[in-house]
Amino acid sequence: VKEEVELALKKHLANMKRNSEKEVHFPESRSLQLQFLNNLSLPVFTGARIEGDDSTIKVALVDTLTGQIVTSGPESSAKVEIVVLEGDFDGDESDNWTIEEFKNNIVREREGKKPLLTGDAFLTLKEGIGSVGEISFTDNSSWTRSRRFRLGARVVDNTDETRVREAKTDSFIVRDHRGELYKKHHPPVLFDEVWRLEKIGKDGAFHKRLSRESINTVKDFLTLLVLDPSRLRHILGTGMSTKMWEVTVEHARTCVLDKRVYLYCPPGTQQKSGVVFNVVGQVMGLLSECQYVPIDKLSETQKAYFPYHIRSFVSCLLFSYIIFLLCL
Structure with missing residues (x-):
């Protein structure tokens, strides 16, 4: 009987402890923020679609306490707006800002101009991730105080009291489309x-x-x-x-050359010996009795053989007397 009483007492005390822990347990608070998942593809020109460096621009809702994307709950399917920000908008030292500071750094179009962003500036998150649609700039960034822009993302129609901090990209320059023709x-x-x-x-x-x-x-x-x-x-x-x-x-010199080569055979060699050049006339090696010797394997005596044949090669170029080979 004594053992049964002690066992019952232990169970009772364990239940009391669990109930006590539930009573003092507070739900974890969450710190939510939008984030751009990829960088912009640069340079950016007016009239050209704004894209990510590897695909379309993607935005995600992240719990900053865990670093994980929020895939469930009402916030994971929030409606998001893409806006243009001043290029020098940085927030404080911890990269923080208030809602008002974010609003005050949104850039509007110049007087008499079209809206600065054209296209679909709204997207809806699905399981915490959304893709930016086809948007482009109608004006360059040269007239702003920093001469640069950022893209920003913010949740709209947020009925929950939970603050979702906005996202912003790195700053970038937007040039007029005509500049693309000359780049x-x-x-x-x-x-x-x-x-x-x-x-x-x-x-x-x-x-x-x-x-x-x-x-x-x-x-x-x-x-x-x-x-x-x-x-x-x-x-x-x-x-x-x-x-x-x-x-x-x-x-x-950063130009990628193709694999075409030229062979110049001096008169009387029956095409068994000659100098091998690449597509821009650079000496690649020597053909000696049908054996190809790369330039880095040639002796100084063999290299001294080049200047005369280079001049001959150029003359042949002028008169179209070149034997053209593919991928020798």
Whole structure:
């Protein structure tokens, strides 16, 4: 009987402890915030769709205490608005801000202009994640105090008392669409027009100088850079500083060359020996009795063989006496 009493007493005390813990247990508070899941694809131009760096822009609702996306509850299907913010809107040192501070940094269109954002600026979260629709800017960012914009995201029609902190992207510049027509290519490709290179403006002085010498593409530029760099430098003239020249040449050299090669065979070799060049005239190696030797494997004596044949090769280019091979 004593043992039964002690067992019953233990159960009673355990139940009291559990009930006591329930009474003093407070529900965990949540700290909710919208977040952009990916960065914007730059550069951004007026009239062009604003996209993420890998896909469409995605927004998520996150519990900042756990770092997890909120996939259930009324907030997980909230309606979200995308707005334009001042580029210098940072919040305080802990990247915090009030609702009013966020509202005060929303950028509106200039007087007499169309709404700054056009397209579908609203989205609905599904299990805490939503994709931004097709939106674009109608105006550039040059007239704002920082000359930059940010995108912001905020919950609309929030009937719950829980504060959902807004999201913002990094700041970025929005340029007029006409600038896209003149932008440089990184990296350039062989048949890009030569003004796609850095420091050579479309229809500018350097572009005109090059055009007069029939240097119209990046391939033309690279070919002369390999075969006669001093002539190329002379064509561009003293208006192009040494620093500008270095920037242009460095950019041109980032061009990805294709696998085409040329073989120049001196007269009398029956195409068994010759010099192998790439598509821009750079020496790749030597063909000796039908055996290809890369340039880094050649002796100094063999390398001394090149200058004469390079000149012969250029002459043959002029008169179209080149044997063209694919992927030697």
